[in-house]
Amino acid sequence: MDTKLNTPLLEVKELYKRFSISGDFLDQLKFESGKIRRKKEYVHAVNGLNLNVMQGESLCLVGESGCGKSTVARLVMGLEKPTQGSIHYKGDRIDTLFANKEIMPYRKKMQMIFQNPYASLNPRMTINATLMEPIKIHNPTWDNATVQDKVHEVMLSVGIDPTWGSRFPHEFSGGQRQRISIARALAVDPEFIVADEPISALDVSIQAQVLNLMMDAQQERGLTYLFITHDLAVVEHFGTRVAVMYLGTLCEVSTAERLFDRPRHPYTQALLSAIPRLNDNHSSYIKLQGEVPTPVNLPSGCVFHGRCPYANARCKAEIPILTEIEGTQVACHAIEEGRL
Amino acid sequence: MTQNSTLPVNNQAHTMSEKFFKSHFWHSFKIDIVAQLCFLVFIAYVFMALFAPAIAPFDPYDPASIDIMNSEIPPSWSEEGDESFWLGTDNQGRDLWSTILYGTRVSLLIGIGAVFLQAFLGICIGLVAGYIGGRLDSFLMRMADVQLSFSTLMVAIIFLAVFQASFGTELYQELAMFMLILVIGIAEWPQYARTVRASVLAEKEKEYVDAARVIGLSTPRIMFRHILPNTLSPILVISTVQVANAIIAEASLSFLGLGMPASEPSLGSLISSGFEYIFSGAWWITMIPGIVLVLLVLVMNLLGDWLRDVLNPKLYKG
Numbered sequence: 027m028d029t030k031l032n033t034p035l036l037e038v039k040e041l042y043k044r045f046s047i048s049g050d051f052l053d054q055l056k057f058e059s060g061k062i063r064r065k066k067e068y069v070h071a072v073n074g075l076n077l078n079v080m081q082g083e084s085l086c087l088v089g090e091s092g093c094g095k096s097t098v099a100r101l102v103m104g105l106e107k108p109t110q111g112s113i114h115y116k117g118d119r120i121d122t123l124f125a126n127k128e129i130m131p132y133r134k135k136m137q138m139i140f141q142n143p144y145a146s147l148n149p150r151m152t153i154n155a156t157l158m159e160p161i162k163i164h165n166p167t168w169d170n171a172t173v174q175d176k177v178h179e180v181m182l183s184v185g186i187d188p189t190w191g192s193r194f195p196h197e198f199s200g201g202q203r204q205r206i207s208i209a210r211a212l213a214v215d216p217e218f219i220v221a222d223e224p225i226s227a228l229d230v231s232i233q234a235q236v237l238n239l240m241m242d243a244q245q246e247r248g249l250t251y252l253f254i255t256h257d258l259a260v261v262e263h264f265g266t267r268v269a270v271m272y273l274g275t276l277c278e279v280s281t282a283e284r285l286f287d288r289p290r291h292p293y294t295q296a297l298l299s300a301i302p303r304l305n306d307n308h309s310s311y312i313k314l315q316g317e318v319p320t321p322v323n324l325p326s327g328c329v330f331h332g333r334c335p336y337a338n339a340r341c342k343a344e345i346p347i348l349t350e351i352e353g354t355q356v357a358c359h360a361i362e363e364g365r366l
Numbered sequence: 367m368t369q370n371s372t373l374p375v376n377n378q379a380h381t382m383s384e385k386f387f388k389s390h391f392w393h394s395f396k397i398d399i400v401a402q403l404c405f406l407v408f409i410a411y412v413f414m415a416l417f418a419p420a421i422a423p424f425d426p427y428d429p430a431s432i433d434i435m436n437s438e439i440p441p442s443w444s445e446e447g448d449e450s451f452w453l454g455t456d457n458q459g460r461d462l463w464s465t466i467l468y469g470t471r472v473s474l475l476i477g478i479g480a481v482f483l484q485a486f487l488g489i490c491i492g493l494v495a496g497y498i499g500g501r502l503d504s505f506l507m508r509m510a511d512v513q514l515s516f517s518t519l520m521v522a523i524i525f526l527a528v529f530q531a532s533f534g535t536e537l538y539q540e541l542a543m544f545m546l547i548l549v550i551g552i553a554e555w556p557q558y559a560r561t562v563r564a565s566v567l568a569e570k571e572k573e574y575v576d577a578a579r580v581i582g583l584s585t586p587r588i589m590f591r592h593i594l595p596n597t598l599s600p601i602l603v604i605s606t607v608q609v610a611n612a613i614i615a616e617a618s619l620s621f622l623g624l625g626m627p628a629s630e631p632s633l634g635s636l637i638s639s640g641f642e643y644i645f646s647g648a649w650w651i652t653m654i655p656g657i658v659l660v661l662l663v664l665v666m667n668l669l670g671d672w673l674r675d676v677l678n679p680k681l682y683k684g
Binding site: 050100103105126129130133134136137138140141142145146147148149150151159160163164207210214 | 573574595596
């Protein structure tokens with residue numbers, strides 16, 4: 027297992043993504059102290075992210091809402107273009123590919139499962155048509171019977187009765203739809219799946235089913251997952267490794283066991299202490315002060331310094347870098363200096 | 367194999383018709399008397415237009431069947447009426463009933479043809495503008511704004527008048543129907559483009575479009591196979607209203623002498639030709655085609671309104 031984990035399947039290097047929020051040219055003109063100036067404002071969604079996903083693992087990316095998790099997923103899948111930085115799949119750079127021909131081989135290897143099963147299936151297409159489309163486009167030489175067999179097989183593998191193929195998405199429940207959307211991702215036999223909060227829109231009773239389905243698929247097909255979630259209980263159940271994200275940067279990456287056992291970064295500690303437990307003695311809560319800063323005007327230095335009880339002058343000035351400390355990658359000056 | 371493949375198709379067709387009779391669409395049609403009436407009248411119009419040569423007692427396009435001595439005979443129910451001319455005759459001695467049948471045919475043909483052209487242009491431009499966005503979107507939508515700032519009628523009058531002046535009336539009369547479809551079709555594409563673009567902007571944010579991109583589908587395929595089917599209901603609604611508008615536009619142009627020639631009259635040119643005789647007592651030449659035209663447009667507008675309420679209460683008031 028360990029030797030297998032040593033080859034990174036996906037490498038994300040120094041990734042930046044910002045979105046303009048100042049509208050078109052006329053909206054950007056501002057009248058300031060007697061002069062007309064052009065002013066552009068950006069949301070800094072992802073700031074210098076470094077991440078490796080190893081072959082065969084399920085890497086969970088966790089963080090609060092608005093921290094850029096979904097943007098990372100969309101960048102990896104090529105739905106957005108990064109502002110800076112690069113993304114490599116098995117060593118080949120994939121973020122600069124533009125022509126459809128060049129991207130197609132990666133589309134077959136990398137697939138995505140979406141958050142909202144009510145929006146991710148085309149309401150005007152039958153389940154059969156939805157599932158046949160990816161198979162046909164990636165295997166143009168197959169005849170209809172072979173394609174139909176493949177559809178049959180993936181429907182069975184996600185526990186959807188193949189005779190339901192002529193139905194439309196609105197005839198299914200949320201859990202069934204999410205299974206269909208997993209079937210669509212599995213239909214092209216991918217190696218790597220990005221799952222963007224695939225269970226957060228589902229009932230709690232259905233969440234476990236879908237999660238187990240994804241884990242079974244991983245075992246049968248040797249899949250690698252980049253699993254994006256804000257649910258820490260899911261991480262404990264599902265994740266091999268965990269990456270904790272805060273305001274567009276990673277603050278801690280470690281195996282799931284070690285992270286829950288001994289969280290290092292002050293933010294991770296606060297995050298984990300917020301999980302409600304049955305035998306709760308309220309003293310263990312870590313209360314963070316203040317609010318999450320806006321991603322429009324990023325704080326200088328460590329993005330967490332405004333809310334961190336251990337912050338000092340260096341934290342305000344210098345951006346910490348992910349460094350390996352006792353088997354865990356942490357981006358924190360205090361830990362590096364031994365203050366924590 | 368053939369048996370296998372036909373079976374599910376039959377099955378699907380069966381459930382499709384079953385689904386239709388259970389649908390909200392059918393239900394709201396069943397309870398709405400106005401809609402039923404309008405639909406009946408509209409079907410009658412279409413029937414009249416399609417089978418005009420079979421229904422009409424005379425052929426108004428055949429000069430041999432026209433006798434100038436029969437001109438301005440009032441409808442058959444009035445004192446001076448003639449049994450063989452039910453609705454009377456026009457100033458050239460043509461049977462008015464036959465001429466109206468043929469005229470309805472011309473009007474509907476121009477209306478529907480123009481709307482097909484509008485829809486084709488508008489859907490393509492709207493899809494591209496909405497899906498691709500950015501500068502192309504700004505450019506196309508500013509073009510639409512410019513186009514909308516001129517009234518359709520004014521553009522059509524200028525275009526047709528210039529054409530008539532430069533290529534002669536004879537050529538114009540030969541090409542009249544084609545030219546009318548072209549002019550009305552091109553002048554009104556922004557209506558479609560704007561509606562389609564608005565729907566596309568809403569649809570393209572949905573995850574199924576991202577899913578289609580992740581699968582690796584090409585942009586045209588995503589636009590036409592995934593997004594377009596989801597924007598169809600507003601397109602259907604404005605189409606009914608636009609056919610009525612196009613018929614009115616054609617009638618107005620014909621009335622002004624820029625439409626169909628007197629030898630192949632549409633409803634508009636018929637109204638126009640009778641207008642000179644209205645004060646000499648020959649009211650029927652203008653009034654009867656006028657009523658036919660008003661009823662047709664009214665029925666289409668009411669159907670469009672009903673369709674809009676059923677399919678998409680949010681969009682477009684024609």
